[in-house]
Amino acid sequence: MSTATRTVRLQVNGREVVREVSIRQSLADFVRDDLGLTGTRLGCEHGVCGACTVIADAQPVRSCLMLAVQADGASVTTIEGLAASGEIDALREAFATNFAAQCGFCTAGMLVSATCLLRTTSQPTESAIRQELSGNLCRCTGYGGIVGAVQEVGRSNR
Amino acid sequence: MKPSPFDYAVPATLVECLELLSDESRDIRVLAGGQSLMPMLNLRLAHPDLLVDINRIPELTAYSIRPSGLAVSATARMADLESDPAVATASPLVAEALTLIGHRAIRSRGTVCGSIAHADPAAELPAVAVALDAEVVLISAAGERRLAATEFIQGPLITAIAATELIREVLFPAWRPGSGWAIAEFSRRHGDFAVGGAIAILSVEGGVVTSASVTAFGLAGRAQRLPVLESTLVGAVASPALAATAEQQTLEQVEVWDGAGASGQYRRRLASGLVGRALRQALGRVA
Numbered sequence: 001m002s003t004a005t006r007t008v009r010l011q012v013n014g015r016e017v018v019r020e021v022s023i024r025q026s027l028a029d030f031v032r033d034d035l036g037l038t039g040t041r042l043g044c045e046h047g048v049c050g051a052c053t054v055i056a057d058a059q060p061v062r063s064c065l066m067l068a069v070q071a072d073g074a075s076v077t078t079i080e081g082l083a084a085s086g087e088i089d090a091l092r093e094a095f096a097t098n099f100a101a102q103c104g105f106c107t108a109g110m111l112v113s114a115t116c117l118l119r120t121t122s123q124p125t126e127s128a129i130r131q132e133l134s135g136n137l138c139r140c141t142g143y144g145g146i147v148g149a150v151q152e153v154g155r156s157n158r
Numbered sequence: 159m160k161p162s163p164f165d166y167a168v169p170a171t172l173v174e175c176l177e178l179l180s181d182e183s184r185d186i187r188v189l190a191g192g193q194s195l196m197p198m199l200n201l202r203l204a205h206p207d208l209l210v211d212i213n214r215i216p217e218l219t220a221y222s223i224r225p226s227g228l229a230v231s232a233t234a235r236m237a238d239l240e241s242d243p244a245v246a247t248a249s250p251l252v253a254e255a256l257t258l259i260g261h262r263a264i265r266s267r268g269t270v271c272g273s274i275a276h277a278d279p280a281a282e283l284p285a286v287a288v289a290l291d292a293e294v295v296l297i298s299a300a301g302e303r304r305l306a307a308t309e310f311i312q313g314p315l316i317t318a319i320a321a322t323e324l325i326r327e328v329l330f331p332a333w334r335p336g337s338g339w340a341i342a343e344f345s346r347r348h349g350d351f352a353v354g355g356a357i358a359i360l361s362v363e364g365g366v367v368t369s370a371s372v373t374a375f376g377l378a379g380r381a382q383r384l385p386v387l388e389s390t391l392v393g394a395v396a397s398p399a400l401a402a403t404a405e406q407q408t409l410e411q412v413e414v415w416d417g418a419g420a421s422g423q424y425r426r427r428l429a430s431g432l433v434g435r436a437l438r439q440a441l442g443r444v445a
Contacts, residue, residue, distance in 0.1 A: 004165065004166065006166075023164070023165075023166040024160065024161050024163060024164060024166075026160075026196075026200075029160075045159055045160075045197075045200045045201075046196075046197035046200050046201055047193060047196070047197050047260075047263075047264060050261070050263065053263050056266075059237060059263075059266035059267075060262055060263040060266055061263050061266050061267055062193070062263050062264065062267070064196075064200065065192050065193055065196040065197065065200075065267065066192065066196075066267065067166075067192075067196075067211075069166065069168070069211075070192075070211065070213065113262070113263070116262065130348070131348055132262060134261060134347060134348040134349045135260070135261025135262060135263055135264065135349055
């Protein structure tokens with residue numbers, strides 16, 4: 001049973017990818033192990049910590065809770081894709097100047113979630129940011145710098 | 159943690175799906191949004207022989223607003239309903255409850271029917287289904303049956319669903335225009351499972367309460383209506399003073415678990431406060 005595989009065809013960071021995957025492999029493990037895109041992290045593997053957040057078909061999703069086979073036909077963007085496109089340039093700069101990363105483990109998930117928020121809400125309030133990022137846990141920073149960074153980028157969006 | 163081995167099927171039609179489910183010799187689980195099931199698989203709290211992925215069945219993806227109410231099919235996503243203003247108009251309680259569920263990423267994939275099928279005692283949607291007397295439509299290869307939400311949800315993660323069945327849709331009854339309503343919940347952090355919650359829905363005519371639905375959730379094995387309180391409210395003059403009555407009656411009537419993070423006394427007081435809050439808000443919303 002566990003050796004059963006299926007072929008998936010999907011877009012990852014704008015490129016078409018065709019691979020044979022184990023049916024019980026998560027999308028998170030697929031992007032990390034099969035595609036070498038290790039920016040996406042695994043924290044809790046049960047959907048609570050947010051470190052595994054990626055964008056699938058324009059929605060933020062927990063890649064630890066999606067099977068790779070379920071991503072067949074989907075368009076997936078990982079943190080690497082957001083970096084390559086330049087979409088998170090302002091956020092990365094703001095994270096640096098606001099001391100929003102220490103160990104960096106939550107950072108990719110934070111940036112993905114923040115990106116999804118900023119795509120739909122210009123100039124989000126602190127309260128809205130805290131609510132939207134509540135699904136991304138950070139053990140190091142106490143969140144202040146992270147929220148400040150997102151707010152700063154939001155304010156600079158006109 | 160990784161799931162233990164399973165077989166996987168992704169039927170393209172409902173008929174094919176129901177045929178797969180009719181095999182009672184195997185432990186089969188339906189995979190919709192996966193936001194409750196995949197954690198269980200990853201933590202090895204569940205180890206089905208076969209996972210039937212229903213996400214590629216076109217007729218299960220939609221929701222619709224009908225004269226009878228808001229009908230939500232098996233794989234309609236929480237995020238899609240949340241972002242649709244027509245849903246907020248057709249059923250403001252459902253729309254608000256959705257915003258309280260987990261986090262944005264969970265709602266991208268999570269399904270309304272899946273939450274009800276999972277029947278977590280602290281979950282908002284099963285409580286909303288109970289509060290609104292929603293109807294659960296179950297389907298199997300043998301046919302269809304309908305159950306009231308209060309019959310369907312039996313206990314913590316326990317429902318009346320048979321192994322061969324799938325929730326085809328949930329129907330939230332048509333909203334009574336002018337109803338007052340509120341959902342109040344307490345969780346330690348935004349998006350955490352509710353430690354307790356309350357839902358109040360009222361109709362008021364000529365300053366008198368003509369119907370009342372009061373539901374407490376997260377406090378015991380399943381969402382519970384408070385029928386004695388409801389019958390006290392019906393016929394009473396609609397005033398903020400009712401909240402104090404409701405708080406006192408909730409203390410006396412609510413069923414609570416004792417232990418596992420909170421004492422029974424704490425839960426009882428929490429329920430009381432949340433019912434009072436929900437009732438005050440509901441009264442304020444009566445049009």
